[in-house]
Amino acid sequence: MKRFENKVALVTGGRSGIGRAIACRLRDEGAIVVTAQRGEDGExxxxxxxxxxxxxxxxxxxxxxxxxxxxxxxxxxxxxxQEALIEEMSLEDWQRNLNVNLTAPFLLIRAALPHLRETRGNIINIGSVEGLAANPEHAAYSATKTGIHGLTRSVAVDHGHEGIRCNAVAPGWIDTDLNLNLIEREPDPEAFRRDINRIHPVGQTGTPEDVAALVAFLAASEAGFITGQVYTVDGGRASKLSLP
Structure with a gap:
């Protein structure tokens, strides 16, 4: 029997990138998957x-x-x-980042809790290595992803006694279409790819399927004693000290 047979999964932003890989992995393991995003999902x-x-x-x-x-x-x-220095970011832009990246997950969790109690279900939040460190001009993104990690722990603590688990996955550089297109816009894409591979101890960047595999494990019954955790999926990048 597949791990998610007769189970229902809601994946936000499931039309592309990491979300699409997660939706496909859960479906392939038997789940009924519903995605939610701006654009139409043909699959x-x-x-x-x-x-x-x-x-x-x-x-x-x-x-x-x-x-x-x-x-x-x-x-x-x-x-x-959204990339911007703090002095260049309007309050409106800051609030939009907060609404999309942190408030929406909070509200989705709040709305889902009564139903997850009935199924003893679980929540997987997609955080980021930027919830642990930061890239330049990413103040809003880093702040909201740090918030997602904290929200994950709080939900796990408050609702574990109800049979609800909550974990987060913090991806590093993942070869989504967005990132691959970014590489192609570089003056020397091959050099950029060599450089970015070099900063990863495993010698390469990740794929959306790498993230999806961990999400599927955390959502399955095998992970029944795991909650309140943030798992980094970054090929060892965050563990590697820079050279002097």
Whole structure:
């Protein structure tokens, strides 16, 4: 029997990148998957979502329950990144980053909790290595991902006695279409690729499937004694000291 047979998973931002890999992995292991994002999803049952709107999370969870009758796994993957120095970022832009990256996951968790109690389900939040350190001009992104990691621990502590687990995955450099396109826009893409591979102890960058594999494990019953944890998936990059 597949690990997620007869279980329902909601994956936000499931139309592309890491979210798509997670949705495919859960589906391949038997789950009924619903994705939620701005664009239409031609492969999965989907719900249109604007995560800057605080009314969106309740609507999405209610729609999943209306369509499937249950919810077993919530994957908070949708997010945004805006590069700017603090002095250059408007309060409006800061708030939009906060709304999409941190408030929306909070509201989705709040809406999902009554249903996850019934199924003894679990939550996987997609954080980032930038919740542990920071890249230049990523103040809003780093702050919100740090918040996601803290939210993960708090949910695990408050709701573990109800049979609900909550963990986070913190990806490093992952070869999504967005990142691959970024490399191709570099003056010397081959040199950039060599340089970025060199900073990873494993000698290469990650794939969306690398993240999806860990998400599937954490969502499965084999991980039943794991909660409140943040797992880094970065090829060892965060463990490697820079040269003097």
């Amino acid at each position: 999965f049952d989907w719900i249109a979502a604007d995560f800057s709107d605080p009314n969106t999370p309740d609507r999405i969870v209610n729609e999943v329950i209306a369509r499937t009758g249950r919810l077993d796994v919530l994957v908070n993957n949708a997010g945004m990144m």
